[in-house]
Amino acid sequence: MSDDWWKSAVVYQVYPRSFQDSDGDGVGDLRGILSRLDHLEWLGVDVIWLSPIYASPQADNGYDISDYEAIDPTFGTLDDFDALLTAAHARGIKIVMDLVVNHTSDEHPWFLESRSSKRSPKRDWYWWRPPREGFEPGAPGAEPTNWRAFFSGSTWAYDEESGEYFLHLFHPKQPDLNWENPEVRQAVYAMMNRWLDRGVDGFRMDVINLISKVLPLRDGEPLPGGLGNGFPLYACGPRNHEFLQEMHREVFAGREGRFLTVGETPGATVDDAVLFTDPARAEVDMVFQFEHVDVDHGPLGKFDPQPLDLVRLKAILGRWQAALGERGWNSLYWDNHDQPRVVSRFGDDRDHWAASAKALAAVLHLMRGTPYVYQGEELGMTNAGFTSIDQYRDIESLGAYDELRAMDVPEQRILDGLAAMSRDNARTPVQWDASPHAGFTTGTPWLPVTANHAWLNAEAQRADPDSVAAFYRALIALRHDEPVVAHGTFAMLLAEDPQVFAYRRVLGDAVLTVAANLSGQDATARVDAAHGSLVLHNLGADTTPYPAGAGEVPLGPWEVRVYLARQAAR
Incomplete structure (x- = not known):
């Protein structure tokens, strides 16, 4: 196996709470995941990324961890985890864990010790600060900085016992670790090494570009409502690259080639990503960027969505493709546990559900980078x-x-x-069959199953060679079979076309041309497909070669055509 095996791989994200329940309590678990490995093997994925399964009070569905080396009883036991790991490896599927080390739960022993006294040896493991001078402790405005938290309100919570505030960029039950303290870093690295020794195959690193803050902590640009924008003061901070390089030395050095590392990096620019993912710098293999999933946010932010501007979306994705060509690597995703369902967001889940789900899948998976499939995405699951x-x-x-x-x-x-x-759109249970609760549980699901499971489910699609799931399976097989998909150059075509998403990949004598109509009206892709064979099509069986009128590919609503040509060396 080559050191960059992950370039040809496809990763499948499992959100355990909503994947499969094995014991009837309405919440998914590790034994449930084990029972569905045959589906993932059929699909052809190479890696499973598990969202957090660690011990947690579940204030943020497991992203608030109280013990990094214990499995939450909701999901099972360490024995259950080992059984899943063994069974996945037997099928040639790797397991990547979610690494959440910007913050812990406020119930983690580290924080309990830190909170116990100002003189605690672990006091400096978190960010503690006194009230702002001149303000009554605990009163509005007394917070050490004016930063707004991701989940609304201030990033500072007041601790009456010590008379100081602690920093939490997210929920008050998620206090931020102080990565300036070398003891914190060494404790994190030791924990990571123990998971790797146990057999896991890498980490998805939650908000890993937030671990370095600008010092001293200070106010951000004021926002409407009285709080401020602290993001420039804690995102991609001054020691971020230093910390990741140290992590690589302490955890991955000498283990190269086996593992996958991907950093979630909200707000990161293309230039940031080049630094994070340049192999010569030894930080992470790839990052999750957010620019393309922020494209439809309106004046009031995420919950004020605007119609998709396809030209703008192509410009964003094309820029990332170009920048991470020779140095670095892209991760490719539409969906995850934090995003709504793409077929409802950028597709047409009413009149062209299957065609739009397939078209969006094709344009994503055939770009340069490692594709991520979020559970149920391969079925075309819709918003709740x-x-x-x-x-x-x-x-x-x-x-x-x-x-x-x-x-x-x-x-x-x-x-x-x-x-x-809403993130809940991604968190409804996976739709396995048409039975009550979609085969997810025999009990009452923690979040209701989407009503369309009676016809939109895995059982029906596994039996249908023209289903969305069958199309995903074909996409994954094409990546495995044709090196041009993983390793070819990328060139965006028709950048200003408001309907057509088209590009070309080239490797040696192989030329892959993708032409997709991402609209409900007929379109024409004015591209030269190099007289290739039609290797993928989303509107049923069609072996039509490249159209006789060279230079134009006619496309119906939400139609995608993928051509593969072999050309003689020039």
């Missing part, structure tokens, strides 16, 4: 269709609702935004 705030469980969505209502935004506008963009 929630209509009332009472149906939501996600703390981000609930916080946004309260915040926008306080701004006098009309309730229906807020509910429309949540219906389109």
Whole structure:
């Protein structure tokens, strides 16, 4: 196996809570995942990324960890994990863990010790600061900085016992670790090494570009409502690359070639990503960038979605493809546990559900980079269709609702935004069959199953050679069979076309041309497909060669055509 095996791999994200329940308590678990490995093997994926399964109070569905080396009883035991790891490896599938080390739970022993006294040896393991001078401790405005938290409100929580505040960029139950303290870093590296020794195959590193803060901590640019934008002061901070290089030396040096590392890097620019992923710098293999999934955010942010501007989306993705060509590597994704379902977001889940799900899959998977499939994405699962705030469980969505209502935004506008963009859209249970609760559980699911599971489910699609799942399987096989998909050059075509997403990949004598109509109207892709054979098509069986009128590919609504040509060396 080559050191960069992950360039030809496809990663499948499992959100354990919603994947498969084995014991009828309504929450997915490790034994449930084990029972569905045959589906993932059939699909052809190479890696499973597990969202957090560690011990946690579940304030943020496991992204608040109270013990990095214990499995939360909700999901099972370490024996269950070992059984899953062994069974996955027997099928040639690797397991990547979620690494959440920007913050812990406030119930983690490290934080409990840190909070116990100002003189605690672990006090400096977290960010503690006194109230702002001249303000009553605990009163509005007394927070050490004016930063706004990701989940609304201030990033500072007051601890009455010690009279100081602790920093939490996310929920108050997620205090930030102080990576300036070398003891913190060594404790994290030791934990990572123990997981690798246990047999895991790498890490997805949660918000890893937030671990270095600009010192001294200070106010950010004021925002409407009285808080400030601290993001420039804690994202891609001054020691971020130093910390990741140290992590590589302490954890991965001498283990190269086996593992996959991907850093989640909200707000990172192309230039940042080149530094993070340049192999010569030994930091991470690839990053998750957010620019393309911020493309439809409106004036009020994420929950004010705007119609997709395809030209702008292509410009973003094309820029990332170009920048991470020779140095670095792209990760490719539409969906994950933090994003709504792409077929409802950028596709057409009403009139062209299957065609748009397949077209969006093709344009993503055949770009240069490692594709990520989020559970249910391979089925074309749609948004949840929630209509009332009472149906939501996600703390981000609930916080946004309260915040926008306080701004006098009309309730229906807020509910429309949540219906389109809430993280709960990605967290409804996987739709395995048409039975009650979609075969996910024999009990009551923690989040309701989407109503369309009666016809949109894995069992029906596995039996249908023209299904969305069969198309994903063909896409994955094409990546494995044709080196041009993983290793070819990339050239965006028709950059200004508002309907067509087209590009070309070249490796040696292989030329792969992708032409997709991402609209509900007929279109023409004015591209030269080099007289190739049609190797992938989303509208049923079609062996039509490149059209006789060279230079134009006619496309129906949401149609994608992928041509592969072999050309003589020039």
